[in-house]
Amino acid sequence: MALINVAAGEINYKIVYYGCGLGGKTTSIQYVYKKVNPGIKGKLVSIATEEERTLYFDFLPLTLGKVRGLKTRFHLYTVPGQAQYNASRKLVIQGVDGIVFVADSQLNRLDDNVESYLNMWENLEDQGDSPLNLGLVLQYNKRDLTDIFPTSDLDELLNQTNAPAFETCALTGEGVFEALRNVSKQVIANTEKE
Amino acid sequence: MSQNQTVNEYQFKIASRILERLREAIKPDYLGLVSTDGHSITALSTPGFTDTDAVASLAASSYAATRQLARLVSDSDLTMMFNEGDELNVHIAQVTDKMLLVVCFQHLADMGRVRLLTNRALGALVDAMSRYEVSSGNRSNGAFAESADEAVEMLIAEDEEVSDGPD
Ligand SMILES: Nc1nc2c(ncn2[C@@H]2O[C@H](COP(=O)(O)OP(=O)(O)OP(=O)(O)O)[C@@H](O)[C@H]2O)c(=O)[nH]1
Ligand SMILES: [Mg+2]
Numbered sequence: 001m002a003l004i005n006v007a008a009g010e011i012n013y014k015i016v017y018y019g020c021g022l023g024g025k026t027t028s029i030q031y032v033y034k035k036v037n038p039g040i041k042g043k044l045v046s047i048a049t050e051e052e053r054t055l056y057f058d059f060l061p062l063t064l065g066k067v068r069g070l071k072t073r074f075h076l077y078t079v080p081g082q083a084q085y086n087a088s089r090k091l092v093i094q095g096v097d098g099i100v101f102v103a104d105s106q107l108n109r110l111d112d113n114v115e116s117y118l119n120m121w122e123n124l125e126d127q128g129d130s131p132l133n134l135g136l137v138l139q140y141n142k143r144d145l146t147d148i149f150p151t152s153d154l155d156e157l158l159n160q161t162n163a164p165a166f167e168t169c170a171l172t173g174e175g176v177f178e179a180l181r182n183v184s185k186q187v188i189a190n191t192e193k194e
Numbered sequence: 195m196s197q198n199q200t201v202n203e204y205q206f207k208i209a210s211r212i213l214e215r216l217r218e219a220i221k222p223d224y225l226g227l228v229s230t231d232g233h234s235i236t237a238l239s240t241p242g243f244t245d246t247d248a249v250a251s252l253a254a255s256s257y258a259a260t261r262q263l264a265r266l267v268s269d270s271d272l273t274m275m276f277n278e279g280d281e282l283n284v285h286i287a288q289v290t291d292k293m294l295l296v297v298c299f300q301h302l303a304d305m306g307r308v309r310l311l312t313n314r315a316l317g318a319l320v321d322a323m324s325r326y327e328v329s330s331g332n333r334s335n336g337a338f339a340e341s342a343d344e345a346v347e348m349l350i351a352e353d354e355e356v357s358d359g360p361d
């Protein structure tokens with residue numbers, strides 16, 4: 001649900017990185033922060049535990065400047081992936097326009113990925129949204145590791161909506177911007193549809 | 195997708211005027227209208243203060259968390275939050291379902307007056323927002339999407355020159 005401020009000429013979109021704990025959501029948003037054009041980024045705010053696990057969210061605002069007279073902004077958030085933080089996840093996804101689902105490609109993270117994907121679906125439906133109507137892309141992350149699923153398996157397990165999927169390595173940033181650009185365009189297209 | 199939230203000209207103008215008046219009266223460090231989703235709608239702050247996006251995001255989420263906590267603990271609703279610090283006070287109040295008033299101000303001798311004026315402004319805001327509410331606006335102008343896509347391509351990209359910009 002984009003926030004359109006007609007008088008101030010602003011449009012704001014919210015994009016949330018979702019996925020299981022340790023999957024690479026924070027690393028992805030940190031990479032964007034590090035590498036994006038400094039002129040468009042604001043401060044990266046992280047609410048995390050001592051051990052650098054996300055406790056509430058990471059937040060990074062990007063301002064594209066004026067597009068057809070509208071100052072266009074994307075606010076990127078991550079959720080805390082650990083299962084016990086579901087109450088916080090629900091708050092972070094309020095008003096979300098697009099989701100980047102970050103899956104951990106490692107074989108031993110299968111259950112966590114599936115659980116997180118279902119949890120996302122459930123939380124969205126609880127707030128009257130659906131992954132079918134929002135912008136959605138998948139990052140198949142940690143492709144640099146060895147014990148990982150082939151992408152075809154991940155597609156079958158985690159991509160129920162046939163969303164665009166990107167092989168990524170959040171550590172080196174491979175694929176991260178491609179995924180972000182794709183979901184950004186989806187949410188823009190959705191504003192027009194309404 | 196749920197509907198876009200639109201702030202129209204009337205709402206924005208009246209709200210800006212109310213905030214301006216409150217600012218003159220209590221000289222806060224930050225004064226803003228924030229969507230419950232964490233977007234800044236309009237903000238007045240001391241010169242040089244630029245992190246209004248971060249403030250909006252943090253204020254909305256801390257309010258949402260505290261409100262949810264109240265619901266869980268005692269099934270009660272909370273429409274206002276007042277945090278008193280050694281130096282700074284943070285006051286957050288619900289204006290509409292989707293909008294919050296956030297005031298951050300230094301300790302003042304006359305806290306009662308601050309509360310009174312803030313509450314008055316809040317009342318005026320609630321009134322203005324509901325009076326001029328219109329259904330969600332839509333922008334069925336394909337040109338926006340096209341230009342926005344171009345901006346995304348150009349700007350959301352790895353900057354090869356600079357690996358870390360100024361904070
Ligand atoms: N090898 C490898 N490691 C990665 C990759 N992405 C993230 N990591 C590592 O995985 C660990 C967890 O990454 P985070 O980004 O903190 O994970 P998260 O999804 O934010 O986790 P929560 O905050 O608990 O939800 C860190 O040690 C990262 O360095 C990747 O693509 N490849
Ligand atoms: Mg994290």
